[in-house]
Amino acid sequence: MTTTLPPTHRALVLDQIGQPLRVETRPRPQITPGTAILRVLTTGLLSYSREIYSGSRKYSLPTPSVPGNGAIGRIVAVGPDATTLQPGDLVFVDIYIRGRDDPTVAALSGVHDGHTVFSRRMMHSEWRDSTYAEYARFPLENCYALNEKRLLGSPSEGGLGYTVEDLLYLAVQLVPFGGLRAIGVDMCDRVIVSPATGAFGSTAVQVALAMGASVIAMGRNTETLEKVRGFFGAAYGEDRIQTVPITNNVEQEVAGLSRFGEADVFFDISPPEAAGSSHVKSAIMSLRHSGRACFMGGQREDLGIPTFYLMRRNLTVKGKWMYERGDVVKLIQMVEAGILKLGQEGGARTVGRFPLEKWQEALDVAAERAGPGERVVFNP
Incomplete structure (x- = not known):
């Protein structure tokens, strides 16, 4: 299932660890079985993203590649084996990618290519590109449909009144939630x-x-x-x-x-x-x-x-490293029920929003504004 899409898109590219990033116009990702293509609406930066790309954090990533982090996007195409996701769905994009034949093999798309030769093989081939782009391709199982009416709707109509950027806080909440549930x-x-x-x-x-x-x-x-x-x-x-x-x-x-x-x-x-x-x-x-x-x-x-x-x-x-898939579903349920707050009620606020071209400024602000609830985002 697809809609009419542009043949090219803009992406932020990391050619090599330690070298400056650059914005490139490249062919748009193509749909394959088991995947979804989404239009990236907003995506977050880590406070230590600058350290990752400079090499001082000693994280391993495929290069050249499109780096990234957790994102909120809108589905524009799904593979022929999709059963519930469809174009138009608002989704949370989980960057914690697992091996389909062995879920203990895992890595973080755009952040870290994992801890084994198998995770690196997976991330250096099929999943080397992440979310710092106008369009991204991810496994179907990493795209979680969100109740848009409930989350973004007006409180006067039963909604929670969040913004799309507020929804990015899910990516931060998930990490401790995975550990707290694990024990x-x-x-x-x-x-x-x-x-x-x-x-x-x-x-x-x-x-x-x-x-x-x-x-x-x-x-x-x-x-x-x-x-x-x-x-x-x-x-x-x-x-x-x-x-x-x-x-x-x-x-x-x-x-x-x-x-x-x-x-x-x-x-x-x-x-x-x-x-x-x-x-x-x-x-x-x-x-x-x-x-x-x-x-x-x-x-x-x-x-x-x-x-x-x-x-x-x-x-x-x-x-505990990261979280389980069931944790993602449970966390979204807690947010949609109003038990776990996002936005200002949840102590989170956007302190910087940037286009891809302003990547250096975005990395610097993310490093400087690393306090509780502070987030810096790309809006490609």
Whole structure:
């Protein structure tokens, strides 16, 4: 199923890691079985996108290729084997691509080509181009139809009144949601989130609260930490979120955490810069018997985990990269039901929007505006 489409489109191209990007007019992606072509309406940037393309983050990507990130698009064509998606559908585009014959083989379209030779083979061939373009081709299973009337409609008519850019926050919320679901966060759990002052950490606070848990948010920047507490406390209840500063003094941090009772869950989403931080040990030592810990952070060095506490308290430790397909469906359901907020109600706002030609400025603003809920977008 197709509509009349232009033969060419504009795309942002990465010729080689460490070289400047450039905008190129190239043939529009062609439909094949198992795929959908979408018109990209808006797509986000990571705060560390500049580091990826410069090579300082040491991520591997196919080159030349079109980089990208999670996007909101409108379907313009689907393969002959599509059963529900059709042209005109508004969709969330998930960049977490899995092998169809082995879903444990996975990579992030436009960000990272995965951790195995098989994921790299997949991303360097069929899926080398991502969403920083006017049109993109993705697997059918990575395009999730959205209830446009509910999400974008006027509140006076039963809608939630979001903008298309607001819907991009789904891509950020999904990451901590995958980890929190993986360790079974439930209503009335007490969850330590650390660090809680970055883009993914602050979002983890919101998602955990929406799942019915209470949260102890940890961070070094106490001013930002209080902003996170103030905003989400107002949205979900001030008594459900507390804060404890990271001081690099384990005894001090444990004492701060103990004021709120033993925690059920520790959720870590540390950036690489947090290597050697004290909060991992402090949080694990603050878990109750049979508590759980989930590690989703980007630290490359080994962590100093107090194994005595793991053994004596029967703790469960789980590593999690990204999320499952069922998590995407569940998260969209929570948003459409109004349980999980987007836009200003969800603490998110667009601080920069750019055409593809302004890619350098967009990368710079994304790096500089990396606070809670801040997003920079391309509108191709």
